[in-house]
Amino acid sequence: MSIHLRSRLGKFLLGIIAAVSLALALAIAMMRPPLGDLLQLALLFGITGGASALLGFFSHRLGWWRKLPRLSHTLTLGYALAAALTLLNVWITARLMFINAHDLALAGLLLLFAGGISISFGYFLSGSITQTLRDLVRGAEQVAQGNFSVQVAAPGQDEVAQLARGFNVMTARLARVDAETRALDAARRDLVAWASHDLRTPLASLRAMLDALADGVVADPETVGRYLRQSQNEIARMSALIDNLFELAQIDTGHLVLQCGASSLSDLVSDTLETFTARARERGVLLNGAVAADVDPVWMAPDKISRVLANMLENAVRHTPSGGQILLSAATQNGSVHITIADSGPGIDPDDLPHIFDRFYRGEKSRQRDGFSGAGLGLTIAKGIVEAHGGRIWAESKPGGGAKFHVSLPKTGGSAEAPV
Incomplete structure (x- = not known):
């Protein structure tokens, strides 16, 4: 027997004991019966309460309600059994108290009427519960068919409402994951x-x-x-x-290994500019560098940050026309190092700007081959490396006003080698 089943049976028995005790207390307070009648009444309550407990236990063991096609039928039948037990208890008590046949018939008629009202009321209330459950069933069927946008009304604060809200949260997450999966597959x-x-x-x-x-x-x-x-x-x-x-x-x-240490960012900037000088000269582009004196040292993986600088500078050289210029600068700001690459190119299209760091994304201009290799991966890799250092990378641009790429890195860090 499970813990939950024992808990429910325990509460059921406590409810019966409380009902018997309350009935006897009210009988003593209101009727003041003789001791013999009180004992007889207590025996009657005990027998009928015990019979009710046995009926409830065996009903649970047999699981008859699981054979009914609808939950509303199960709840209505439960109300009917409760009304029948009430009628039986009152009828037996009235017979033992030697109530005349006319009064007994009237009491039985009133109890039947009350039982019918109780059953009808219970069926009406069960409809609100089962309606939400039916909505959940239909929603689950739609989810099984691949429709993750379905939502279910969740009025109230009971367990069914909590289930409906949990279902809505689940479908919202599934929809988000499905959209991300589709986007990744397309990419x-x-x-x-x-x-x-x-x-x-x-x-x-x-x-x-x-x-x-x-x-x-x-x-x-x-x-x-x-x-x-x-x-x-x-x-x-x-x-x-x-x-x-x-x-x-x-x-x-998450297997990118950073071999970090206190390194010179100014040397990386100088080496990167030297690497791209010949390429920029061929395209008629002027490269400039400006590094503040207090930049070094920076806690970083030099080979990875060098890759970031190269990817961003390559992107700038590619999109800067002949006669333009590029400035690679670095300075300290509020305990971090701020790197900026500004070019005088045509800028980034506003539609492309939010996506330039997305995986495999290439705007229309960058799809044109111009002697540089790549499949729209350079800025994505730069973003991953910068974030692995605990920094961030972003871009600013105005059409016709050039583009600025910014990198912010913490000057100090943690372990010398760690996978991210």
């Missing part, structure tokens, strides 16, 4: 398409150049050297794309 399909495109072009070029070299179509040393250099560039492009995918997978699974 993954886009990733496969974009990655396939970004790999197909360099692979085709690489195959053509290697075939030309293998077949002896190209023989002069200058052309051979140029083909080999182009092959190396294509291999580097594919390698960068694969590295991006691998690092994004580490971020998604």
Whole structure:
């Protein structure tokens, strides 16, 4: 026997004992019967109360209410049994008290009338309970069919209302998870398409150049050297794309390991600017840097923050037209390090701005290949790395007024090596 069943049976027996005790107390206070009549009345109450307890126990054991098709029928039958027990107790008591036949018949008629009213009232009340349960059943069927937007009315404060509210919370969460899952699936399909495109072009070029070299179509040393250099560039492009995918997978699974320590951010800024100087010069873009004297040291993983700077600077160089300029600056603000990359490009479309850090998202402009590899992953990876450091990253832009990317990092941190 379960704990809940023992608790319900215990409360049921306590209710019967309380009813018998209250009835005897009222009889003594109102009727003052002789001792013999009081004992007889107590015996009657005890027998009928015990019979009621046995009936309730065996009803529970047999589980007859589970065979009824509707809960309203079960509740109505319960009211009917309660009315029948009341009628039986009063009838037996009246017979023992030698009430005349006319009064006994009148009492029985009144009890039958009261029992009918009680049953009708109970059926009416049960309808409000079962209606919510029927709504829950229909809602569960819709959820089973994939409709997670269903909601059920939950009036009241009883257990059924709590169940309905819990159902609504569940469906709301399922709807949110379903939307996120669908968006992620769509993004993954886009990733496969974009990655396939970004790999197909360099692979085709690489195959053509290697075939030309293998077949002896190209023989002069200058052309051979140029083909080999182009092959190396294509291999580097594919390698960068694969590295991006691998690092994004580490971020998604929480296996990105940060080897943090007190490091020089000014050195990272200088190295990043030096790396991109030649590329920016080819595009006619001027790079500038400005680092405050009090920036260093910063508690960070230098290789990861260097990746963040490179991804953001590459994005800025890609979208800044010839004759434009880019400023990479770093300063200390309220115990944190604030890094800003500002460009003089056309800015970010307002429709794209809320999504530029989303996985696999690429605005219309960034989908155009211009010699840089990637499938819309650079800013997503930068966001994951910054957040793994306990910082945040965001962007500001006005159409035609350039774009600003901001990174805020805490100057101090925790353990030297930790997966995130």
